[in-house]
Amino acid sequence: MCMHQDFKDLFSTLMVSLPLTPHRVRFRMIDYTFTSDEAITNLGSLKFSQSNRMPDPKDSSRVVTTTTTTTFSMAKEMARSVCQKFFEAKFIESVESKIDFSSKSAVWQLTPKGIHILERFCGRNGIQSAHVRAVIESPRNPRQLVVLERDVETDKLHHDxxxxxxxxxxxxxxxxxxxxxxxxxxxxxxxxxxxxxxxxxxxxxxxxxxxxxxxxxxxxxxxxxxxxxxxxxxxxxxxxxxxxxxxxxxxxxxxxxxxxxxxxxxxxxxxxxxxxxxGWTQPDEASLLADSNAAKARDGSSRDSNSNRTNIIIRNPSWRLLYREFLKETMCEENLSFYLEVGEFNTQYRAAINTTGDHKIETIRETLAAAYGLYNAFLAPGSPNELNIDHALRTQLATRMTRAVGDDAAMMTSLDEVASLFEKAQNSIFKLMSSDSVPKFIKHHKYANQLRGLDAAAAQASQSTSTSR
Missing domain, CATH: 1.10.10.10 (Winged helix-like DNA-binding domain superfamily/Winged helix DNA-binding domain)
Incomplete structure (x- = not known):
């Protein structure tokens, strides 16, 4: 998990823990607010409970709900410092123009940016608390934030x-x-x-x-x-x-x-x-002609090239950013999120199986825990971002994920089986994106003009694939 994402998750967990009630400031009540003291106290001993729904291994018609509670703790001064970082990151703002957390009674509220980050966290983890939903559904939610792509290895922003x-x-x-x-x-x-x-x-x-x-x-x-x-x-x-x-x-x-x-x-x-x-002024005629020819070529291309386009879009940070925005607008962003998260899981899985020494079993256990998190977010029945995958594959996953794991050898075997099933699910989602959302995305009037070079890159990828065969 990247550092910036951990920081956002810690912020969102704190917001979920707070009551976010109205507070009086200068003779008026401000909704969805909290005080410095409330934030610092909660960060000092922060609890986050998450419920996972899975089929009963003894009776597939029943669903078993397991609740896991994670506790964070930190010293008061550290909590104050973290709150200051949330303020500097523009996640929260003072209702009274304060710039630090020295006053216990100072009143704070989420910024539109903070609300957006909280919304993504709740959607990922299936959080439906009434007080949180009220904030997310308020007019202050911008729903227009630019979700920047980061390098998985370095956690730095892409600068292409x-x-x-x-x-x-x-x-x-x-x-x-x-x-x-x-x-x-x-x-x-x-x-x-x-x-x-x-x-x-x-x-x-x-x-x-x-x-x-x-x-x-x-x-x-x-x-x-x-x-x-x-x-x-x-x-x-x-x-x-x-x-x-x-x-x-x-x-x-x-x-x-x-x-x-x-x-x-x-x-x-x-x-x-x-x-x-x-887009304030028109480009020169040569650029317009190139765009027109690209559109004609796109319309006449074969269906198979959509797979190449999908591959290129996923690997290109700028096109992936646009594609994510399109998927969010069409209510299916979870497809791309799952595809990318399985990629990150595969990296963790390969590192785990290649680990040697005393830490190997602990690494395997941590990787299995990550697999359960991924399953409960996207694949379990009733999960917050439940994907549309083949029924037989869904059954296989449910059977594997509910099977008890005994000794160390069984744990390793279980991880291998889970990784194989995740790969099948990832391939299924890739085919779904290639056949459905990608063709709509590249023809959408809002994005088509921003995808210059996509078809050329897809054609080159196709030629490279043909040559390597």
Whole structure:
């Protein structure tokens, strides 16, 4: 599990543990809030209970529910420090403009970003608590957050050119978000992530032909509020890449070639290239002709190429980001999540079976525990993200997962069997995505223009496969 995901899970677990009741602030009641003292106390001794539903091994018509409780504990000062990190990551905000947790009675609420992260956690773990559902279903849930892809090995954000361009399109919006002033410190400034960063009008001149400008602080704030990053240094890094890819440029020509500045005084504008990438202006005729030819080729391609396209989409961070957004919109994001999580499980499984020495059995046990977590999230009857797989395979999985494991040798055999069944389920989901959601995705008007090069990459992959046979 990556560090950033652990951090988000700890935050979500804390939010689930809190009552999130109304608190009075300046003569009015603010819904879904908590105090510094409540958060620090709960983090000091945090409990998370999860119920798993599985068929009864003695009677397949019955379902047995097992509840597992995990307890975290930390010292008070450590808990205070962690809460501060949640604040800096823009998961929570003060209702009273506080900037730290020194006051026990200070009142806090989830930011739109925090609500989105909590929603994903609850969906993954099947949490249906009434007080949590009320927050998730409130108007403050943005449902538009940019879910960034990370490298499984390094936990770092993907920085390829296509991914940065996708983030940039979200950052500037479909249309200019014009305002009389860009100078604002409102905690609610960036709560609507379906519009771009706030920009102010600029009178074009021959030397400065752009019509709008924005500042460095608002750039970093928008990225922190509307993307899933948790560290402001990553927001600054993305701003730097916007500059490097010539999507934005500094208003002051003396700053050309300098690093990105996250301050109000540093003003930037969208370049001609940035306007084309954002879709504000049309690209040249050659690019339009290439897109038209790609669409015709796509329509005339064989059905088999959808498998190649699916492979390319899953492996390409930028296209995977778009595909995940499409699946979320069509209510089947769990297919991609399961496919990727089985990939991570397979890596853990291979490492476990190759482990030697005294720790081997413990590693096998931990890997089996991960397998049960995966099964209960996606494959068990009534699981929160239950997948549409073949009935026979579902029965095989249920039989294997409910069978008792005895000695160490049996544990190893059990893990081998589970890994084999997971691979079959993963292949089944891959075929489902290739035949159903991927063809719809590549033809969708919202995404088609952002998939330049996909068909060429799929064709190249097909040729490579044919050559290797």
């Amino acid at each position: 050119e296509q991914t940065i361009e996708i983030m940039f399109r979200r950052f500037v919006g479909l249309h200019v978000n014009e305002s009389a002033s860009s100078d604002s410190d409102s905690v609610h400034e960036f709560s609507k992530c379906d519009i771009g960063v706030r920009m102010t009008k600029h009178k074009p001149t021959p030397q400065r032909p752009y019509e709008h400008v924005f500042n460095g602080k608002n750039t970093a704030d928008w990225l922190m509020d509307c993307c899933t990053m948790v560290d402001r240094r990553e927001a600054i890094e993305i701003g730097e890449l916007f500059l490097k890819q010539q999507l934005i440029a500094p208003v002051d020509s003396r700053q050309t070639g300098q690093s990105f500045q996250q301050v109000k005084q540093a003003l930037y504008y969208v370049t001609r290239k940035g306007e084309v990438v954002a």
